[in-house]
Amino acid sequence: MDASIKSVFPAPLSSTALPRPTREEAEAAVRTLIAWAGDDPNREGLLETPSRVAKAYGELFAGYGQDAKEILSKTFREVGGYDDIVFVRDIPFYAHCEHHMVPFYGKAHIAYLPHDGVVGLSKLARLVEVFARRLQTQETMTAQIIDAINENLNPRGAAVMLEAEHMCMTMRGVRAHDVKTITHRFTGVFAEDRIEQDRFFVMINRR
Ligand SMILES: Nc1nc2c(ncn2[C@@H]2O[C@H](COP(=O)(O)OP(=O)(O)OP(=O)(O)O)[C@@H](O)[C@H]2O)c(=O)[nH]1
Numbered sequence: 001m002d003a004s005i006k007s008v009f010p011a012p013l014s015s016t017a018l019p020r021p022t023r024e025e026a027e028a029a030v031r032t033l034i035a036w037a038g039d040d041p042n043r044e045g046l047l048e049t050p051s052r053v054a055k056a057y058g059e060l061f062a063g064y065g066q067d068a069k070e071i072l073s074k075t076f077r078e079v080g081g082y083d084d085i086v087f088v089r090d091i092p093f094y095a096h097c098e099h100h101m102v103p104f105y106g107k108a109h110i111a112y113l114p115h116d117g118v119v120g121l122s123k124l125a126r127l128v129e130v131f132a133r134r135l136q137t138q139e140t141m142t143a144q145i146i147d148a149i150n151e152n153l154n155p156r157g158a159a160v161m162l163e164a165e166h167m168c169m170t171m172r173g174v175r176a177h178d179v180k181t182i183t184h185r186f187t188g189v190f191a192e193d194r195i196e197q198d199r200f201f202v203m204i205n206r207r
C-alpha cells in the first residue's frame with residue numbers, strides 16, 4: 001500500500017465495519033465503477049485512473065485518520081482576561097454526502113464564549129476539516145463540530161452554522177440549482193440567551 005494512503009486510513013470507525021480493503025481491491029472497485037459508468041477501464045486515458053482515485057480518496061477522506069481532541073488540545077490562557085465571543089466566519093469546507101458520495105460544500109461559521117482559555121484560530125478551521133473529510137450529512141457534521149468544541153474547550157457557550165450546496169441536488173436528482181441548506185446549533189449561553197443568538201446572526205450577516 002502507498003505510504004501516503006496508509007497514513008491517512010486508520011482502522012475502520014466501527015467494529016462491525018468491513019476490514020479495510022487492500023489498495024489493489026480499491027483500484028479494482030474503481031475499474032468496476034468505470035465500466036458501470038459505461039466506459040472502458042483499459043483505454044489509455046483511464047489506465048492510471050484507479051490508482052489516482054485511490055490516492056485522491058486518501059486526501060478527500062483524510063478526516064477518518066484525524067482526531068478532534070488532538071487538534072483542540074492546545075489552549076492559551078494569556079489573553080488579557082478576554083472572555084467575550086470568539087467568532088470565526090466563512091471557513092470553507094468540502095464534504096461528501098453519505099447518500100450519494102458526491103460533494104457538498106460551503107462555509108462554516110463557529111463562535112464560542114471562552115471559559116478555560118482560547119484555542120488557536122486555525123484549529124477551528126482544522127476541526128471543520130476533520131469532519132468534512134468523511135462521508136457525512138450536514139446535520140451530523142454540524143453536531144460533531146459543536147460537540148467537539150464543548151468536549152474539549154468547555155466554553156460557556158458555542159454556536160455553529162453551516163451553509164452548503166449539495167451537488168446531489170444540483171447535478172442529479174431534483175436538479176435544483178443555487179439551493180443552500182443551512183444548519184445551526186447552539187449550546188450553553190447561546191442556547192439560553194436570544195441576545196447571544198442574535199449577536200451570532202448579526203456577525204454572520206456583517207459581510
Ligand atoms: N438531511 C439530509 N439529507 C441529505 C443530505 N445530503 C443529501 N441528502 C438527501 O438524502 C436523500 C436521499 O434520498 P433517497 O430517496 O434515499 O435517495 P434518492 O432516490 O437518490 O433521492 P433524490 O435525491 O431525491 O433523487 C435526498 O433527499 C438527498 O437530498 C444531508 O446532508 N442531509
Ligand SMILES: [Zn+2]
Nearest residue numbers: 097099100168
Ligand atoms: Zn446526496
